[in-house]
Amino acid sequence: MSKTICLNELRPGQRATVRALRATGSMRRRLLDIGLVEDTEVECLGRSPAGDPSAFFIRGAVIAIRAADGADILLAEEAWD
Amino acid sequence: MGLTRDATGAGAVDGGLALRRESDADRVIALAGNPNVGKSTVFNGLTGLNQHTGNWPGKTVASAQGRCGTYLVVDLPGTYSLLAHSAEEEVARDFLCFGGADATVVVCDATCLERSLNLALQVRELTGRVVVCVNLMDEAGRKGVRVDLDALSRGLGVPVVGTVARKKRELQKLVRAVDGVLAAPAAPPLRIRYPGAVEEALAVLEPVAAEKAAGRLPARWLALRLLDEDGGLRAAAEDYLGGELRTDENWNAAIARARAILRERGISSDRLKDLIVSSLVLAAEELANDCVRCEHTGYSDADRAIDRVLTGKWVGYPVMLALLAFLFWLTIVGANFLSDLLAVPLFRVQALLTALFTALHAPDWLHGVLVLGAYRVLAWVVSVMLPPMAIFFPLFTLLEDAGYLPRVAYNLDRPFQKCAACGKQALTMAMGFGCNAAGVVGCRIIDSPRERLLAILTNSMVPCNGRFPTLLTLLTVFFVTGAQGPLASLQAALLLTGVIVLGVGMTFAATRLLSATVLKGAPSSFTLELPPYRRPQLGRVLIRSVLDRTIFVLGRAAAVAAPAGALLWLAANVEIGGMSLLAHGATVLDPFARLLGLDGVILMAFLFGFPANEIVLPIIVMAYTAQGTLASLGGMAELHGLLLANGWTAVTALCTVFFCLLHWPCSTTLLTIRKETGSWGWTALACVLPAAFGMALCSLTACAARLIGLL
Numbered sequence: 001m002s003k004t005i006c007l008n009e010l011r012p013g014q015r016a017t018v019r020a021l022r023a024t025g026s027m028r029r030r031l032l033d034i035g036l037v038e039d040t041e042v043e044c045l046g047r048s049p050a051g052d053p054s055a056f057f058i059r060g061a062v063i064a065i066r067a068a069d070g071a072d073i074l075l076a077e078e079a080w081d
Numbered sequence: 082m083g084l085t086r087d088a089t090g091a092g093a094v095d096g097g098l099a100l101r102r103e104s105d106a107d108r109v110i111a112l113a114g115n116p117n118v119g120k121s122t123v124f125n126g127l128t129g130l131n132q133h134t135g136n137w138p139g140k141t142v143a144s145a146q147g148r149c150g151t152y153l154v155v156d157l158p159g160t161y162s163l164l165a166h167s168a169e170e171e172v173a174r175d176f177l178c179f180g181g182a183d184a185t186v187v188v189c190d191a192t193c194l195e196r197s198l199n200l201a202l203q204v205r206e207l208t209g210r211v212v213v214c215v216n217l218m219d220e221a222g223r224k225g226v227r228v229d230l231d232a233l234s235r236g237l238g239v240p241v242v243g244t245v246a247r248k249k250r251e252l253q254k255l256v257r258a259v260d261g262v263l264a265a266p267a268a269p270p271l272r273i274r275y276p277g278a279v280e281e282a283l284a285v286l287e288p289v290a291a292e293k294a295a296g297r298l299p300a301r302w303l304a305l306r307l308l309d310e311d312g313g314l315r316a317a318a319e320d321y322l323g324g325e326l327r328t329d330e331n332w333n334a335a336i337a338r339a340r341a342i343l344r345e346r347g348i349s350s351d352r353l354k355d356l357i358v359s360s361l362v363l364a365a366e367e368l369a370n371d372c373v374r375c376e377h378t379g380y381s382d383a384d385r386a387i388d389r390v391l392t393g394k395w396v397g398y399p400v401m402l403a404l405l406a407f408l409f410w411l412t413i414v415g416a417n418f419l420s421d422l423l424a425v426p427l428f429r430v431q432a433l434l435t436a437l438f439t440a441l442h443a444p445d446w447l448h449g450v451l452v453l454g455a456y457r458v459l460a461w462v463v464s465v466m467l468p469p470m471a472i473f474f475p476l477f478t479l480l481e482d483a484g485y486l487p488r489v490a491y492n493l494d495r496p497f498q499k500c501a502a503c504g505k506q507a508l509t510m511a512m513g514f515g516c517n518a519a520g521v522v523g524c525r526i527i528d529s530p531r532e533r534l535l536a537i538l539t540n541s542m543v544p545c546n547g548r549f550p551t552l553l554t555l556l557t558v559f560f561v562t563g564a565q566g567p568l569a570s571l572q573a574a575l576l577l578t579g580v581i582v583l584g585v586g587m588t589f590a591a592t593r594l595l596s597a598t599v600l601k602g603a604p605s606s607f608t609l610e611l612p613p614y615r616r617p618q619l620g621r622v623l624i625r626s627v628l629d630r631t632i633f634v635l636g637r638a639a640a641v642a643a644p645a646g647a648l649l650w651l652a653a654n655v656e657i658g659g660m661s662l663l664a665h666g667a668t669v670l671d672p673f674a675r676l677l678g679l680d681g682v683i684l685m686a687f688l689f690g691f692p693a694n695e696i697v698l699p700i701i702v703m704a705y706t707a708q709g710t711l712a713s714l715g716g717m718a719e720l721h722g723l724l725l726a727n728g729w730t731a732v733t734a735l736c737t738v739f740f741c742l743l744h745w746p747c748s749t750t751l752l753t754i755r756k757e758t759g760s761w762g763w764t765a766l767a768c769v770l771p772a773a774f775g776m777a778l779c780s781l782t783a784c785a786a787r788l789i790g791l792l
Contacts, residue, residue, distance in 0.1 A: 023606070024351075026528070026606075027606040028355075029162075029164065029354075029358075030606075030608055031608070032355065032358040032359070032362070033161040033162045033164075033199070033358070034161065034196070034608060034610075035195070035196055035199070035362050035365075037355075037358065037359040037362045037363070038359065040362075043379070043380070045380060045385070045388065046388060046389075046392065047394070048392055048397070048491050048492050048494060048495060049392060049393065049394050049395075049396075049397030049398055049492050050492070050494075050495030050496065051394075051495065052494070052495050052498070053491065053494050053495070053504070053607070053609070055388070055392075055491065055611055057379065057380045059193075059195055059196055059366075060192070060193040060194075060195055060196060061193050061196055061610060062380060062384075062610065062611040062612075062613075063608055063609065063610055063611070064491050064494070064504075064607075064608065064609040064610075064611060065607075065608055066494070066498065066606070066607050068604075068606070069606045069607065069608070
């Protein structure tokens with residue numbers, strides 16, 4: 001089993017697949033709604049000028065997620081560029 | 082198309098979701114879809130109405146209704162799902178389930194079909210009378226995305242129509258498809274495959290649910306929702322089906338058995354919710370794989386390049402300011418030209434009217450009220466206030482159409498987060514530029530009630546379209562010095578940008594203050610969709626928006642400015658005790674106004690301007706000229722002379738600019754706040770807060786000026 005990282009650790013340009021969501025309640029629902037289910041591929045597109053939030057390419061759409069929320073999204077395996 | 086006349090001012094206030102049928106034969110068509118898939122554009126195309134559209138998710142916060150032949154079309158708020166996690170989703174779900182829509186049109190985004198399909202599948206689980214409208218086909222084509230509409234139609238079991246709603250093409254085909262769906266028997270609800278244990282539990286529950294629903298709701302859907310322990314829905318369903326489920330023995334036995342099956346397989350209530358959503362997402366993925374062909378996948382290189390400029394680490398903020406200054410510059414150059422063009426004939430008409438009144442031997446007071454009062458203020462609003470409004474608004478709309486506003490929210494989220502607020506507040510702030518009432522309604526896009534209140538209470542700290550001609554004029558007259566032509570316009574644009582930045586800074590300060598006092602709390606979680614950039618519909622936006630603005634301003638000028646002018650002339654000329662009413666009022670207000678670096682007349686103008694901020698400056702001019710110093714007023718030089726003659730200094734102008742930026746919101750905005758918050762208390766705070774900030778800023782400025790001997 002390789003190392004697990006969180007969404008907020010993904011650097012711009014890197015991709016990885018989602019392993020699990022630690023978020024609960026309404027945030028969990030919202031993340032599922034935008035398609036962040038297991039094995040979904042995400043790509044970090046960049047960060048906002050102030051460093052947070054970051055933009056991610058998820059199932060054909062671009063979604064901005066804050067680092068604090070990204071910490072609850074676990075990614076499987078190593079990220080790749 | 083951006084903010085339209087219908088979406089600003091009093092039109093911004095939501096009409097609610099009560100159906101407005103004209104006869105019982107009317108069929109109700111619900112429009113459902115994800116945020117920002119062009120749902121409002123489809124709605125406008127079908128109904129010929131003018132609902133606000135723009136390239137950002139969440140701008141349709143109120144549901145709209147309109148007619149299309151014998152159909153009553155209801156535009157539901159944009160949602161990603163019907164699993165009811167938010168107020169909008171609940172509205173949409175309850176309307177589709179129990180609201181009696183005869184058919185549903187699900188609007189999908191061809192460029193991002195997979196995600197749209199999630200909602201389409203959920204609607205299909207619920208009803209068979211569905212037409213799927215795959216919108217933005219042209220955009221998808223340009224991106225190399227091909228959608229196989231026949232395969233999609235087979236997969237969903239309902240008609241699918243591809244549209245380019247922005248061009249109103251093929252909307253007729255959509256209407257015909259709806260006709261067809263209503264004429265034919267409803268297709269059976271779609272069966273999504275759920276994981277084994279869930280299916281087993283459903284197998285137990287479904288027959289009992291079928292008995293209860295008696296054809297009024299799909300059994301499988303009802304069983305699934307009730308298995309999911311959705312309390313709100315159970316109550317609504319019981320209401321709709323007219324019977325208590327909780328007290329029904331058969332039902333209770335079935336649900337206990339179904340839940341036991343889930344428990345045995347180790348599926349908790351949360352796990353069940355996840356399984357349901359994942360199954361839908363995966364079903365959407367599978368369906369999309371079958372009917373979408375992409376030449377290349379991923380985020381487009383062009384959009385990436387634009388992002389690097391608009392949201393780049395070093396250039397993001399400077400570009401934002403530069404864009405704003407550029408818009409102001411264009412506005413100023415255009416407005417100067419238009420103002421000169423309008424002022425000459427308008428004041429020539431005044432001279433003609435005066436001549437006419439004299440020839441008819443009309444009494445002086447009649448000439449005063451109608452010509453020097455009503456007409457002159459009207460002419461002022463039209464010649465000085467209208468041009469900047471009619472130019473800036475469409476330009477801003479272009480930015481909105483292009484998809485820039487969500488990027489502003491993305492850029493500004495961090496500072497808002499520091500104030501324990503939400504980046505979407507930047508979107509509502511931007512709406513406030515157009516109209517604060519519209520901005521306040523727009524605050525519904527913010528999910529957290531605390532953060533929504535923060536945005537509502539601070540919205541009027543960015544100047545609306547009605548206020549910035551005043552800012553612009555005062556800045557130009559008093560602070561653009563020594564420069565000529567384009568350079569002068571540039572100077573004015575930079576000054577105005579500075580004032581806006583100050584307003585935004587005050588918004589941050591007020592937000593911070595509120596979240597440290599009455600609205601304590603941590604920033605909630607946040608997701609913001611950044612839509613692809615679109616080329617704005619240049620010609621249409623400009624023509625529509627200029628016309629809209631012009632009609633809106635002219636309407637208000639006639640309704641508010643002209644009567645105010647007539648009243649004001651009376652106030653300036655009816656004397657009691659050797660002093661006009663106006664002079665009395667100004668004298669009473671004067672001592673307090675002086676503390677703020679203003680004078681009694683200015684403060685009174687702001688009070689009179691409560692119904693419409695664009696009449697503040699005309700009132701000031703009127704009040705000064707009514708005392709008989711000037712017969713007519715054309716260009717900026719004369720205005721400068723008039724204000725100087727009435728004791729204005731640069732400090733007075735600066736304080737007036739500050740007070741214009743920060744004072745009580747207009748009456749329409751306050752009523753909207755009352756409506757949105759449901760509380761007079763919050764409304765009062767929304768009134769007092771910006772006024773307190775403005776008074777503090779003005780009195781500090783006046784004090785500082787006195788200290789260094791400028792006042």
